[in-house]
Amino acid sequence: MHVIERDDVPEITSVVVDGAPHNIGLLKDFHRNPVLQQFVPEVARLSMSWVRLLPGEELSVHQHPTKSMIIIAEGTGRTMGDATTDIRAGDIVVVPPGSLHGFVGTAPTGFWALSVQFEGAGLYEDPDNARVVFDADRLDVELVRSDNQRFMREYENNALVRMIRDLETQSPEVRNRLLDHLQTWSDAFQRVITARIVGEADGPARKLAAEHLAEEIGHNRLLADIRDGREAQWDPVIAAVASWFVDRMTTAPSVERTVLAHLVLEGSGMVFHAAGVDAFASSEYFRLHDGADAEHLEMGYRELAERRDWTPDEVRGVLRQGWQMMELLSDRIAERARAVAVVDHAG
Structure with a gap:
């Protein structure tokens, strides 16, 4: 408005x-x-x-x-x-x-x-x-959806998303370094969604978390398949962001875990993997995520619609923090990928 x-x-x-x-x-x-x-x-x-x-x-x-x-x-x-x-x-x-x-x-x-x-x-x-919706519960979810869609649009301009969208213009060294650091995050992501189950005591939410893990587990191995056996690259910023998400998944309230797992992680994944499909047309990793991320995102909205233990202000605060962490993580992966080109040029 x-x-x-x-x-x-x-x-x-x-x-x-x-x-x-x-x-x-x-x-x-x-x-x-x-x-x-x-x-x-x-x-x-x-x-x-x-x-x-x-x-x-x-x-x-x-x-x-x-x-x-x-x-x-x-x-x-x-x-x-x-x-x-x-x-x-x-x-x-x-x-x-x-x-x-x-x-x-x-x-x-x-x-x-x-x-x-x-x-x-x-x-x-x-x-x-009348062609309008007044229902308060639906409006709360739609308010969160509106915020999340704005964050997703902003994420489309993140350095990492721009880089993978234009990957054909990058050198092989940049491409490999990007994938190696992406592997580090993908491995950590598996731990994040596993930690969500460990920390989840709520019955329906635990079931949702288990369904999410069942669909995601092993996807990091698909990424390894397109990396020709190279080792993943450890990075302190990636490790710190991953630790933050693991901590929130094990200690935060149940609704916060849902927001971070489905709206932030899957929302950012939806944008990123859609950008990477063309660059990696033969990769099952990107193809699977391009379709699955949208459904995992909707899982989160449906879960919020069925719960009453949250307020829009609380959820929007968590949403903002989660997206700040994802922007930090993605900027770091792009920075480390570009570092190869800087070293080559200097040499």
């Missing part, structure tokens, strides 16, 4: 028709703002509705599958959900698909707004089948 103030839309005051200038007052075309230009489709089936919220009246946090735009016509209010921002007449609230958002009117009059959708029927066109 993004709020664009009226002043952020460039203005024009005159146009030229048949060579003659004509005053048009002050006009602010939405397409002259880069965010709105990208958001508003060229061709659409518009649905438009007036919305009114009195002071203190709420449209509670919800989400819907289509993009929406709220244009504040008069009065004041406040957004809720992904972003909390005061809004006033002239503001434009851009709501992407799946964004968690809601509104409350503020004193003295609340606000009137124009709600616009661009894809199919309006959100409330059929009051008995």
Whole structure:
């Protein structure tokens, strides 16, 4: 969700028709703002509705599958959900698909707004089948999903992911060094998911952990098969990150283990292995992970949806820490792989 103030839309005051200038007052075309230009489709089936919220009246946090735009016509209010921002007449609230958002009117009059959708029927066109989700438990999971998807998008720009995506441009030495350090992490990953079972006392969560281990065990041997028998390379940073994950899997609360194992480890693996499939088209290691990681990720969301022993703030904090560790780990593998090229060049 993004709020664009009226002043952020460039203005024009005159146009030229048949060579003659004509005053048009002050006009602010939405397409002259880069965010709105990208958001508003060229061709659409518009649905438009007036919305009114009195002071203190709420449209509670919800989400819907289509993009929406709220244009504040008069009065004041406040957004809720992904972003909390005061809004006033002239503001434009851009709501992407799946964004968690809601509104409350503020004193003295609340606000009137124009709600616009661009894809199919309006959100409330059929009051008995509104195209929105208000359920609190589902919203908690979707809030976590939204955060995790953002972390995954950011991870796509990690040095390691960029390197493996462009591996054909790298020297054989860089390729080998990358795989050797990746092997060190893959071996450690097996210990991480094993430690999760050791530390898990909760029945359903332990069963989930066992299913996860059964699918993952032995995958590190597939990676060894494409490395021509070279030894894995020990590194203090990789070892430290692996130790952190093992510690969390044996001492952290059950829900934290689920978040780290499925949302962080499998989420980052999904991005990484998808990038590596083309570079290692004949490798069963990358092929298996490219399909399995997405299912393992969904396991985590389903587990969260079935539990009630967590809050979004707690889980989002764990999620952030886990992704920071994965960024650190991945940056280190890329750094060690590049170190070969630096040594060769210096020599």
